[in-house]
Amino acid sequence: MNCRRVAPLSLALVATVASAQGDNGDPSRELDAYVARAVREWNVAGFAIAVVKDGRVVFSRAYGVRDVRSGEPVDTSTLFAIASTTKALTAAAIGMLVDEGRVRWDDPVIMHLPAFRMFDPYVTREVSVRDLLSHRAGLPGSDYLWTGGDNTRDEIVRRVRFIEPAYSLRGGYTYQNVMYLVAGRMLEAVSGMTWDDFIATRILTPLGMSRTVTTLAQAATKPNVAAPHWNRGDTLVAISNSLADGIGPAGSVWSSVADMSKWVRFLLDSGRVNGQPLLRPNTWAELFRPNTILPPWGPNSAPQLRLSAPHFRTYALGWFQQDYQGKQVDFHTGSLNGMIAMHGLVRENGLGVYMLANTDHAELRHALMFKVFDLYLGLPSRDWSGDMLAMARAAEARTDSARARNAAAPNAESRPALELSAYTGTFVDSLYGTAIVTMENGSLRLRVSSHQAATLEHWQYESFRARWDDWWRGRSTVSFIVGPNGQADRLELAGFTLRRARTMPARR
Numbered sequence: 115m116n117c118r119r120v121a122p123l124s125l126a127l128v129a130t131v132a133s134a135q136g137d138n139g140d141p142s143r144e145l146d147a148y149v150a151r152a153v154r155e156w157n158v159a160g161f162a163i164a165v166v167k168d169g170r171v172v173f174s175r176a177y178g179v180r181d182v183r184s185g186e187p188v189d190t191s192t193l194f195a196i197a198s199t200t201k202a203l204t205a206a207a208i209g210m211l212v213d214e215g216r217v218r219w220d221d222p223v224i225m226h227l228p229a230f231r232m233f234d235p236y237v238t239r240e241v242s243v244r245d246l247l248s249h250r251a252g253l254p255g256s257d258y259l260w261t262g263g264d265n266t267r268d269e270i271v272r273r274v275r276f277i278e279p280a281y282s283l284r285g286g287y288t289y290q291n292v293m294y295l296v297a298g299r300m301l302e303a304v305s306g307m308t309w310d311d312f313i314a315t316r317i318l319t320p321l322g323m324s325r326t327v328t329t330l331a332q333a334a335t336k337p338n339v340a341a342p343h344w345n346r347g348d349t350l351v352a353i354s355n356s357l358a359d360g361i362g363p364a365g366s367v368w369s370s371v372a373d374m375s376k377w378v379r380f381l382l383d384s385g386r387v388n389g390q391p392l393l394r395p396n397t398w399a400e401l402f403r404p405n406t407i408l409p410p411w412g413p414n415s416a417p418q419l420r421l422s423a424p425h426f427r428t429y430a431l432g433w434f435q436q437d438y439q440g441k442q443v444d445f446h447t448g449s450l451n452g453m454i455a456m457h458g459l460v461r462e463n464g465l466g467v468y469m470l471a472n473t474d475h476a477e478l479r480h481a482l483m484f485k486v487f488d489l490y491l492g493l494p495s496r497d498w499s500g501d502m503l504a505m506a507r508a509a510e511a512r513t514d515s516a517r518a519r520n521a522a523a524p525n526a527e528s529r530p531a532l533e534l535s536a537y538t539g540t541f542v543d544s545l546y547g548t549a550i551v552t553m554e555n556g557s558l559r560l561r562v563s564s565h566q567a568a569t570l571e572h573w574q575y576e577s578f579r580a581r582w583d584d585w586w587r588g589r590s591t592v593s594f595i596v597g598p599n600g601q602a603d604r605l606e607l608a609g610f611t612l613r614r615a616r617t618m619p620a621r622r
Contacts, residue, residue: 140172141489141490142172142173144489145165145173145485145486145489146173146175148482148485148499149161149163149175149177149482150177151499152478152481152482152499153177153178153478155478155499155500155503156473156476156477156478156499156503157345157348157350157473157476158177158178158471158472158473158476158478159178159179159180159181159182159340159343159350159471159472159473160176160177160178160179160180160187160188160192160340160471160472160473161176161177161178161188161469161470161471161472161478162175162176162177162188162189162190162192162194162370162371162469162470162471163175163176163371163467163468163469163470163482164190164371164372164374164375164378164467164468165465165466165467165486165490166375166378166379166382166464166465166466166467166468167464167465167466167490168464169379169382169383169464170379171375171379172490174190174371174372174375175190176188176189176190176192176371180192180338180339180340180341180472181340181341181352182343182350182351182352183341183352188340188472189338190370190371190372191325191338191370191372192338192339192340192370192470193325193327193333193336193338193339193340193368193369193370194340194368194369194370194453194455194470194471194472195330195333195342195355195356195358195365195366195367195368195448195450195453195455196365196367196368196369196374196448196455196470197358197365197447197448197449197450197453197454197455198291198364198365198446198447198448198449198455199365199367199374199446199447199448199455199456199457199468200362200363200364200365200366200367200448201247201294201363201364201365201432201446202381202401202431202432202433202446202457203313203317203367203377203432204247204294204297204298204301204309204313204363204364204432205247205297205401205431205432205433206317206385206393206401206432207301207309207312207313207316207317208243208247208297208300208301209385209393209397209398209400209401209431210316210392210393210397211301211304211305212397212400213393213394213397216304216305217243217300217304218243219242219243219244219400219431220242220243220244221242221243222239222240222241222242223241223242223243223245223246223296223300224238224239226243226300226303226304227296227299227300227303230271230274230296230299230300231274231275232251232253232274232275232277232279233275233276233277233278233279234252234279234283236283237251237252237279237283240283241283243297243300244405244431245283245284245293246293246294246296246297246300247293247294247297247405247431247432248405248406248429248430248431249287249288249289249290249293249406249429250283250284250285250286250287250405250406251283251290251293252279252280252281252282252283252284252285252286253274253277253279253280253288253290253292253293254277254278254279254280254288255288255289255290255291256274256277256290256291256292257291257292258546258608259273259292259545260291260292260295260357260358260360260361261356261357261566262357262547262562262563262564262565262566263357263359263360263563263564263565263566264547264563264564264565265360265547266360267295267298267299267360267361267362268299270292270295270360270361271292271295271296271299273544273545274292274296276544276545277292277545287406287407287408287409287429291361291364291365292361292364294361294363294364294365295360295361295362295363295364297363298362298363298364301363309328309362309363310328310329310362313328313367314328316392317377317392320387320392321373321376321377321380321387322376323369323373323374323376323377324373325369325370325372325373326367326368326369326370326373326374327367327368327369328362328366328367328368329359329362329366329368330355330357330358330359330366330368331359332368333368336368339368340453340470340472341353341355341452341472342354342355342356342450342451342452342453342472342473342474343452343472343473343474344451344452344473344474344586345473345474346585346586350473352452353451353452353584353586354451354584355450355451355452355453356450356451356452356453357565358450365448365450369470370470371468371469371470374457374468374470375468377457377468378457378459378466378467378468379466380392381459381461381466382459382461382464382465382466384398385397385398400431401430401431401432401433402430402431402433402435402444402461403430403431404428404429404430404435405428405429405430405431406428406429407426407427407428408427408428408429408434409427410427411423411424411427416477416480417477417480417501417502417505417506417509418477418480418481418484418502420505421484421498421501421502421505422436422438422484424436424437424438425437430444432446433445433446434446434447438460438484438487439487439491439493441460441462441463441487441491442460442461442462443458443459443460443487444458444459444461445457445458445459445483447479447480449474449475451474451586452472452473452474452586453470453471453472453474454469454470454471454473454474454475454476454479455468455469455470455471455479456468456469456479456480456483457469458483458486458487460487460491463490463491465486465487465490465491467482467483467486467487469482469483474586477502477506478499478502478503480498480502481498481499481501481502481503482498482499484496484498485498485499524573524574525574525575526574528574528575529572530572530575530576531575531576531596532596532600532601532602534553534557534558535553536601536602537551537558537570537594537602538551538552538553538558539551539602539614539615540614540615541604541605541612541613541614541615542612542613542615543610543611543612543613545610546607546608546610546612547562547563548562548612548615549561549562549605549607549612550562551570551605557569557570557571558570558578560580560592560607562607566582566583566584566587567582567583568580568581568582568583568590569581569583570592573591576593576594576595576596576602577591577592577593577594578591578592578593578594579591579592580592580607590607590608592605592606592607593605593606594606595611601614602614
């Protein structure tokens with residue numbers, strides 16, 4: 115019998131894989147302990163995770179609480195906001211229309227939504243369905259259109275015409291929620307159904323995702339729903355939900371890991387349910403075809419990029435993409451105030467993971483995605499959570515230090531040029547909307563929507579600091595510009611200049 119000597123490096127690798135998989139080749143026990151520790155170390159209120167391998171759910175667990183005030187535990191049926199992982203649902207829904215021959219990926223949007231307008235007439239004419247879904251339509255971020263919660267979906271789409279481009283069509287990348295709303299509006303125009311009904315009847319019902327709903331308004335009627343949380347210092351505090359219903363196709367769905375594991379199985383099975391296709395194979399593959407090249411990672415990139423060191427980064431139709439250990443990873447994060455989500459796929463190995471949590475921007479999600487890949491693909495072990503947490507804390511310390519060094523001290527001797535009451539009024543901008551300044555109990559109050567208001571505290575000269583009622587929004591600077599008439603004619607906020615609304619004389 116021939117005996118071949120195994121090199122020490124190979125022995126080490128075999129030992130690492132055996133340790134990761136345990137005595138019976140099942141890594142679930144190690145993953146369970148690892149996730150539980152990560153949830154504690156990242157100070158996350160509640161967390162749920164499901165892993166799919168080779169067509170079946172091989173791991174599904176929940177940790178922590180739905181709400182720190184009640185202490186009710188999370189389970190795998192607890193509803194969370196899935197936020198921007200909604201985008202993959204929207205892209206798949208449009209794929210169904212492609213299969214029916216009613217839409218093509220490269221159709222101009224105005225072919226199906228004739229009233230749609232962008233700032234540049236050329237872009238209006240040329241922007242395609244694929245552009246909407248690939249974050250390459252040339253627009254800067256414009257989340258101010260929906261975060262206040264007052265604008266309807268139609269109003270948000272109407273205001274797109276006022277957004278000046280940040281770069282040429284298909285000439286760059288800026289993550290853009292509003293373009294996914296436009297895509298949803300186009301789906302409605304073609305299908306004759308609301309986006310919400312289309313998602314429910316064409317995806318959720320066939321997949322058996324019975325607990326999943328498309329809006330916060332619907333989730334509020336359900337039992338077993340997680341509350342969002344924010345770390346205030348070292349203390350977890352429950353906060354109010356983001357109002358994402360207005361941006362529906364970009365991020366308003368609520369679901370559980372039990373339901374989303376069915377979505378992961380569907381994606382790993384080439385768009386099939388119980389062997390029956392909901393998407394044609396070519397359409398399913400098109401969802402993952404790279405469309406936009408993302409900027410390369412560097413020394414100042416997020417910890418997950420520095421640790422995974424990808425050779426490429428792209429965006430497909432509702433999916434970020436990069437390489438890891440010689441494999442292609444398709445993934446997407448979701449983030450709303452106090453809520454996070456993430457799904458990740460290694461399609462060539464039939465492996466997928468989905469995660470939900472109710473604590474703001476807890477980046478253990480990236481760490482656990484890579485940990486799942488390592489454990490279930492037999493890759494060398496790494497303490498992703500520990501390494502990433504150390505990097506995140508160091509980055510936070512640097513940011514706090516830089517903020518303290520660069521904080522401008524106000525001119526303590528300066529005073530407002532006008533009486534406080536002279537700054538009151540209604541200020542408007544066709545894109546941003548309306549800001550109303552009033553006097554309440556001797557202080558200036560700013561209201562930018564029915565859900566967002568702040569107290570204005572004098573900073574220096576004509577500048578004030580807005581202390582938002584929702585403390586997790588932090589503080590903003592608001593400046594007034596006094597015109598030659600001695601009135602506060604303009605208000606500067608969030609990079610916009612709003613002009614005082616004039617009262618039109620009554621017609622005779």
